[in-house]
Amino acid sequence: MNNRVGVFICHCGKNIARTVDVEALRKEAAGLPGVEWAEDDMYLCSDPGQQLIRERIAEQNLDAVVVAACSPTLHTTTFRRAVESAGVNPFRLEIANIREQCSWVHPGTAETTHKAAALVRSGVEKARRTQPLEPIHVGLQRAVVVIGGGVAGIQAALDIAEAGYPVHLVEQGPNLGGRMAQLSETFPTLDCSSCILTPKMVEVSHHPLVTIHTLAEVTDVEGSIGNFQVRIRQQPRYVIAEGCTGCGDCVPACPQVVPGEFDRGLGARKAIYIPFPQAVPFTYTLDREHCLNQGPLIICDRCAQACEPRAIDFDQQPSEELVEAGAIVLATGCDTLPLSHFREYGHDRHPDVIDGLMFERLLSASGPTHGEIRRPSDHRVPKSIAFVQCAGSRDPERGKAYCSQICCMYTAKHALLYHHAVPDGKVYIFYIDIRAGGKGYEEFVERVRAEDGINYIRGKVAKLIPKDGKLEVWGVDTLLGEQVKVEVDLVVLATALVPSQGIQELARVARVAIDGDGFLSEAHPKLRPVESQTRGIYLAGTAQGPRDISATVAHAAGAASKVLGLFSHDELVEEPTIARVNEALCRGCSFCVSVCPYDAISLHEGTAHVNETLCRGCGACTPACFAAALGPRGFEDDQILAQIRALAC
């Protein structure tokens, strides 16, 4: 109440002075109670303007300042720095917005100046009552949990570890690699996918700062930016990782044959298996779901008998680990709409209707056909293939409204690789529009069209009819305006990309937002694409939305750089204008807990407790508290009431 207040009024060139009588305003301000000094300047935000404020603070021994100028969103930081350097606590600065809220929107009559004066009065009343506040300093755990062991997770983990910080890389499956490991060759360069991914997998697995958790899931996230506690649940592998030499002697011993997930069911594996030859870690996994030993009783131990290093342990149990981390990167990847979604294309009843990822496995040298394109039903080489694009994408009615972004390109690649493998084979690509927006992409499609002469037919396929061991494709050429019916040996659907299973549960646990399609939401679609809406949690790759490999790697590198930016500080400095609980008044009703949008309030021993790093000072808890025990610092009741009174008179 006894603060010595200085008022500084900005002309903002003519922006304010055109409609507000600055001299009259200055005179009125000078006469207000508590005001020791009032002065105007052409541009207060300029260096001389700031210098003026600093000098007056010293001369007049001011301990609070009102700047009457533009919106506080523009120059709060500028003026806080100015007053702080002159020895005034930065939270004793008030800004009266006489530009956006007055001079720009009023005609320049006496009432315009009158309103500006009211705004200044209100600011002065607040300034007279301000208390010094100190920023909150929070320690920082310089370690990261990266969830998802595909190329996005691997890239983020490597970038962070290379900068010297420990990383826990958590992968749900038995091995790293993700979707990229399933691919044959990559567009538009036709690089072999595993040839470029394997070195990264090896690098991350050997990095001294990276701890890899495979067959592991994050089941709980506590804490906040800088100090998360992440609970990792480890499923048993039933193979002792340190013992397994990767010799593979267990595999022929196992009597149980199971469709292989890695090959999308096109190939078989045993109940003890390794999904692909370049797998990292190169440790076998015993899939107990398909093992003969369902209960505690061991009725088959042929794998254990065959294992010379005695690495099989039927008694392994799930375990849990609590990891401290300053940041989390979510890189949980994507899935595709299942074939069973497409009832007009026969559900998943026709073996020769497959999806793009299955075709990748058929093309892959380590795939079920060793890279020879053979159709699933009779293992013959298909003499004709129809590719159906936009299967579930751009289909708001029955599928997903969005474009899956990668299908045009991988379909062109599929057609090219098939054409090279089976030169006399016929290819029909049914498409709606070709979207080839990346670097070198249009040129690639052009090559497929013009040089390889692949048949692009513009029109969506309505139905597939199995007929004499072939599939009749009902299409249309909308450019000709004619229906098209072709019989082919194999149909490949470019199925829509969808978020991976379990993303909703993880989003709930980590308290991050997901969008209407189930992808993780970024903080801002343009300007903050790698940050989630929860501070300290970053997004990498297709978990945030469909994208190709190069965009995924860039996204992951962006997430890593955000983490490194966070870790470059010694400690986190948080705004002090956050909620504070008056413990003497709090009755522990927990109503504030339920209204807080940031989950920042919890009840400890019957009293509300505010997590200082989660609270954003929004004030939602203040009106919710029946006991008036809770409110943001720097916005005390007496200050706000005085401001309102000043506006009203």
Next chain:
Amino acid sequence: MKTSMGSGSTRIPLRQQVEELCEQSIGTCYQCGNCSSGCPMGPWMDALPNQLIRRLQLGLEDTTRFASPWVCASCFACGVRCPKGIDVPRVMEALRVVGLRSGEDHIGPHTIEKKRLSQLPQIALVAHMRKATG
């Protein structure tokens, strides 16, 4: 005193008429052609369903000259498969209604041979009369 009439047409544009009658938004169509791909009567049409919609999108008033709506069997397959949720059978119906309102029937007892007339089940006759006569 002379009254001069405006030279502009007082007719409601065809696209607007169709949209009001079928209660579908023609502009939603992105011309994927799925309606035409699966149309059982496509081989007998002079313009496929997606082409009729394209013509309506462009506001071509002569779209009523095509026989396709009178060949459409109202099987609803196109409506079920439209990714944009356009009830295409309703668009065809609207085109028929516009045609019928001009006063021209597209079928009549006199257009069918007597012998066939006696063999045709009433369900077929009534259905076709309902679709193709005003």
Next chain:
Amino acid sequence: MTSLAYYPGCSLKRFASGCEIAGLEAARRLGIELVELERWNCCGTVFSMSSGERMHHLGSLRNLVRVQEAGYPEVVTMCAMCQNTLRQVNNEVRGDGDSLAMMNRFMDEEPAYRGEVEVLHYLTLLDRLGSEAIAARVERPLTGLRVAPYYGCTLVRPPSAGIDDPEDPNIMERLLEALGAKVVRDPMRVECCGAYMGVSKPGTINVRASAIHGSARNSGAEALATMCPLCAHNLDAVGPAPDEPALVVFYFTQLVALALGAKPEQCLAATQRVDPRPLLSTKGLLEEPQP
């Protein structure tokens, strides 16, 4: 015995009488009495889809008023087209209070329709009884008879008036299994037979029928089963081109009645162009059921 209101529609009283006779007999054998509505009229045959032609809905609406008057919550239809038209009209007035009020004003000589009647297809009724209950009543299992259900359009489309999934229905397949038949899942089973276009373009029906018969035959079927009089006419009476083989076409109700032990003469329609007896005879299905 459960009593339900029953709307036959015009076709079932004329050329599709085989469907009704067998259907009523099968219902009786399942303990269901289908009580024919008094003073029913034509449903309108097809649903008028344009906003300017709502007058055509009056036919259907009057029938729904008859059901309301008789005090039944539901009305059963066998004809696929009638169920479709009645359902679509019912859906339209039920989803839109203004439309209901307007239609009630149109038919001012009738009591106002309250929009509470449910239109139920015969197959849905059987499905509700459940496969097990039906299987338990089977006296003459259709063992070895390879039947391809043919849904056509109006049983499954539009989805709001369909009795099952529009692309991949399963209801006839379920019931056929309960009757002991070998189900043939034919990919053409929801593709249109050409419907009423046979009136003005007779050639179209042969082409469509050829495709449907051919596909079913390729899939291993010996017979088609349908619930639509117009489909039955197109697939059987018109059929594929003369030089192409045609399968036997049954009304689904005929197969139900036969399996439930009805006398063959109650199950076989005089109107069937392709005589089903040789086929049924080879499967031993014309004999008296074993006690």
